[in-house]
Amino acid sequence: SIVDALQVTCPSNLLAGKRILVTAGPTIEAIDPVRGITNFSSGKMGYAIAQAAIEMGADVTLISGPTALTAPRHCTTIQVTSAQQMHDAVMAEVRGQDVFIAVAAVADYRPREVQSQKIKKHADTLQLELVRNPDILAAVSNLPDRPFCVGFAAESDQLLEHARKKRLQKNVPLLAANLVSEAMGGDDSRIVLIDDHGEHPLPSGSKTLLAHMLLQHMAGMLPPSTTSDASIPE
């Protein structure tokens, strides 16, 4: 569309000098060397946000679970597999970031034990005991010197109700909510932004366009930076 083309070819410089940390993709929680638990995520939304932030002048670090996507250029990309690895990479990179955008579909649970050898299938049934993974967004939003945090909520039902609750639980100023059935894997999506002022449905469109609109909305919410050199007007 024309709007899409304008947005993409005429990026604003709204995020010039901002340091932005983005997570993307699924995580995979190993059961044994050949099996794992995963979330369904192509990584497209997170990569689109990283790309859009780069085009808007930001200094972007992308921490990505396993995807088939090519890492954006002009961006530090760190590949991880499990939620614990993603948590550790985020905590190692978060210091000094202006913004943290948690787009990754992180597995909430992992198998309690990982078998080092391929499990041989004899039994008709198998019990798998799962334990909670660290909550990466909550960990960052509870840091004393936290960056501006943006969360994502993919819900299968009662979208707004679940998303509103999630934004308060996670203690983040901005949350992007989308329906699983509309977002997963495709190139298009539909998103509702939720902040202190209420709900802001974005027009449906490509993930590239949605990424630009989300970042534009977010840019208007960022506090005037006092600590970052990059925020001094040029």
Add this chain to the structure above:
Amino acid sequence: SIVDALQVTCPSNLLAGKRILVTAGPTIEAIDPVRGITNFSSGKMGYAIAQAAIEMGADVTLISGPTALTAPRHCTTIQVTSAQQMHDAVMAEVRGQDVFIAVAAVADYRPREVQSQKIKKHADTLQLELVRNPDILAAVSNLPDRPFCVGFAAESDQLLEHARKKRLQKNVPLLAANLVSEAMGGDDSRIVLIDDHGEHPLPSGSKTLLAHMLLQHMAGMLPPSTTSDASIPE
């Protein structure tokens, strides 16, 4: 390499007129709308075998789990997600096939119950009860009018011992065995073929080259066809 180039650019016509059914990729067993259990498989080996079989003149049907790969041209491709769907697609397509090559990394177990709504994470631990999936290769190799069956074994340890046992259990004339640590995701692999005459290690190489070598070996084992029109010498 020169051998690679020769193999790929000068394909034999060894499989002209043969109907070959190939499975490839992982399967994903849904836990709920956003989570699932999967096997680690890029699908590259199965797609390479389908492609090589096409180049050797075969009429190929590819049944593929979720991958990021582009389907080969001149090939019927059926996309599936779960092991049960792959089983059903194979059983629907197997009649009249000369060869069945089971390359897919099929999940052996699936969750007993699939939640239709996204599971909300409250508990610190979760018990997941898994039940056995159908064994697709065994189902085909036990058909009264079965095609020539080729199995794959990806093992993390005691490769040949497990693979020999698997060939007998599955009742297949040819099995290709490879080590998980060497095969997964990469473009190269190493394979040992196992048949009634013993073990035949293939030289290590690209999955494309290995696919050609496997099919050449297999072509020499195929019975002279009596039912297929396509096997009449031209």
